[in-house]
Amino acid sequence: SSNPTAGGAATGTGLGPTVVGSGAIVGVVKAYLSRVGAGPLPTEIGFVEGQTPAGGGDPDRGGLAEHIREAGGEYGTVTGRPRRIAWLDMPMLRHAARASGFTGLAINHVDTLAGIDEIQVGHAYDLDGETVTTMPATTERWSECEPRYRTFDGWSDADWDAVADEGYDALPANARTYIEYVGDELGVPISAIGVGPDREQTIVLDDPF
Numbered sequence: 641s642s643n644p645t646a647g648g649a650a651t652g653t654g655l656g657p658t659v660v661g662s663g664a665i666v667g668v669v670k671a672y673l674s675r676v677g678a679g680p681l682p683t684e685i686g687f688v689e690g691q692t693p694a695g696g697g698d699p700d701r702g703g704l705a706e707h708i709r710e711a712g713g714e715y716g717t718v719t720g721r722p723r724r725i726a727w728l729d730m731p732m733l734r735h736a737a738r739a740s741g742f743t744g745l746a747i748n749h750v751d752t753l754a755g756i757d758e759i760q761v762g763h764a765y766d767l768d769g770e771t772v773t774t775m776p777a778t779t780e781r782w783s784e785c786e787p788r789y790r791t792f793d794g795w796s797d798a799d800w801d802a803v804a805d806e807g808y809d810a811l812p813a814n815a816r817t818y819i820e821y822v823g824d825e826l827g828v829p830i831s832a833i834g835v836g837p838d839r840e841q842t843i844v845l846d847d848p849f
Contacts, residue, residue: 645740646741662848665742666743666832667736667828669733669746670747671728671750671752672712673728675726681697681724683727683761683762683789684724685726685727686702686703687705691724693783705724705725708752708753711753727759727789730763730773730825731764731775737828742826744831745822745823745826745830747832750811751834751835753794754798757793759792759794760792764787771788772785790821792814792818792821793817795811795812795814795815796812798811798812801836801840803835804835804843811835819833829845829846831848832844833845
C-alpha cells in the first residue's frame with residue numbers, strides 16, 4: 641500500500657519536499673473516517689461483517705453508519721464492498737499531523753454529516769487506565785484503545801453550492817464550531833473545506849500555492 645505521509649508523497653513523485661508549495665504541507669481529512677478491511681478503528685460506528693474485528697464497532701448504530709456510507713459514497717472503488725465508518729479520531733489525526741508536519745488542514749465531506757443530530761469526535765483514548773491523546777506505537781496496542789468522545793451539535797442540510805460561493809461564514813454555525821475545534825486541537829489553520837464532490841464546492845481559506 642502507499643505511504644500517505646508528506647514524505648511518502650515526495651518519494652512517490654520523485655520531487656523533494658521543498659519543491660512544491662513553498663514549504664506548505666496541507667493535510668487532507670474527511671469530517672469522519674472510513675476504512676476497508678480488518679484492523680483497529682477505535683471510533684467505528686456500526687459493524688461490517690468480515691471486516692470489523694470481533695468485539696469492535698458498535699452494531700447498535702448500524703443505521704447511522706449506513707446513512708453516512710450512502711451519503712458519502714463509501715464503497716470500495718474496485719470491489720464495491722462497504723467501507724467501515726467511524727467518527728473522526730483526533731489521536732490518529734494528531735499522529736498524522738506530527739508525522740507529516742502539517743502547516744494547514746483541508747476538511748472534506750462536511751456536507752455528508754448534515755442532518756445528524758449529534759456529531760461525535762474521538763478526542764482521546766483510554767489505554768491501561770490512562771488517557772492518551774496520540775496513537776500508540778503498535779497496531780496491537782492501538783487495538784486495545786477505547787475512545788473518549790466529545791459531542792457536538794449537528795447541522796442541517798444546506799444549499800452547498802451557495803455555501804461554497806458565499807464562503808466560510810455561510811457554513812452552518814455548528815459546522816463552523818466543529819471545524820474550528822479540529823483546527824485548534826492540531827494547532828494549524830484550516831486551509832480549505834469541502835462541501836460537495838465537485839472542485840467548485842470547496843471553500844478555500846488559505847491557498848498555499
